[in-house]
Amino acid sequence: MPTPVAASxxxxxxxxxxxxxxxxxxxxxxxxxxxxxxxxxxxxxxxxSLSWMLAxxxxxxxxxxxxxxxGLFSLxxxxxxxxxxxxxxxxxxxxxxxxxxxxxxxxxxxxxxRVPYFPLTLTCLLTVASIATGIGVFGVWGDAIVPVFAGAxxxxxxxxxxxxxxxxxLLARTFDHTPHKPASPDEKRPDA
Numbered sequence: 001m002p003t004p005v006a007a008s009x010x011x012x013x014x015x016x017x018x019x020x021x022x023x024x025x026x027x028x029x030x031x032x033x034x035x036x037x038x039x040x041x042x043x044x045x046x047x048x049s050l051s052w053m054l055a056x057x058x059x060x061x062x063x064x065x066x067x068x069x070x071g072l073f074s075l076x077x078x079x080x081x082x083x084x085x086x087x088x089x090x091x092x093x094x095x096x097x098x099x100x101x102x103x104x105x106x107x108x109x110x111x112x113x114r115v116p117y118f119p120l121t122l123t124c125l126l127t128v129a130s131i132a133t134g135i136g137v138f139g140v141w142g143d144a145i146v147p148v149f150a151g152a153x154x155x156x157x158x159x160x161x162x163x164x165x166x167x168x169x170l171l172a173r174t175f176d177h178t179p180h181k182p183a184s185p186d187e188k189r190p191d192a
Contacts, residue, residue: 008077010067010146010150011068013150014064014065014067014068014150014153015064015068017060017061017064017150017153017154017157018060018061018064018065020057020060020157021057021058021059021060021061021062021064021156021157021160022057022061024053024056024057024060024157024160024161024164025053025054025057025058025061027053027164028050028053028054028057028164031050031053031164031167031168031171043111043114043170044106044109044111045106045111045113045114046167048099048102048103048106049163049166049167050167051099051102052099052122052159052160052163053160053163053164053167055095055099056095056126056156056157056159056160056163057156057157057160059091059092059095059156060153060156060157060160063084063087063088063091063152063153063156064153066083066084066087066088067080067081067084067149070083070084077146078139078145081136081145081146081149082136082137082138082139082145084149085133085134085136085137085145085148085149085152086133086134086136086137088129088130088133088149088152088153089130089131089133089134089136089137092126092127092129092130092133092152092156093127093130093134095126096123096126096127096130099119099122099123100119100123103119114170115166115170118162118166121162122159122162122163125155125158125159126155126156126159128155129151129152129155129156130152132148132151132152133148133149133152135148136148136149
């Protein structure tokens with residue numbers, strides 16, 4: 001009887017990817033909460049960026065759990081990962097198309113990317129992941145299908161982390177960083 005996916009070394013990697021995906025999705029909620037307190041409110045590109053982060057982190061989470069769930073059906077490991085690759089390919093492909101269309105609409109409405117070439121970088125990374133997993137469906141990768149699938153999940157996490165980093169940098173730029181004169185001990189504090 002073959003080793004179940006969850007009991008194999010890749011099972012631990014998939015669980016770790018799922019945990020990182022949960023953490024990154026949590027950060028997006030924190031960013032949304034912080035961003036709503038900014039005096040100027042949301043920039044039209046902010047929801048677009050936040051949706052990239054959510055879609056890539058939640059996608060990595062769900063896709064990482066997929067082979068573990070499919071493994072419960074006593075399918076051969078090759079079949080588990082071929083099915084998982086197919087679903088990952090469709091998910092990342094649709095994600096790229098939907099986000100690219102939304103980004104293009106924003107650009108045409110007068111809101112170009114705030115970081116040049118960043119959307120193109122995300123699109124290229126995820127397109128590579130979609131193509132690689134799409135090829136995996138047909139068994140072309142052979143025994144390398146497991147690392148290819150895991151690599152696609154790492155690309156989703158990388159995209160999420162890159163969006164988080166850019167979002168935090170842009171968020172930091174929106175706050176007033178001018179030094180304020182410290183209150184003297186003689187002045188009464190408003191909260192006292």
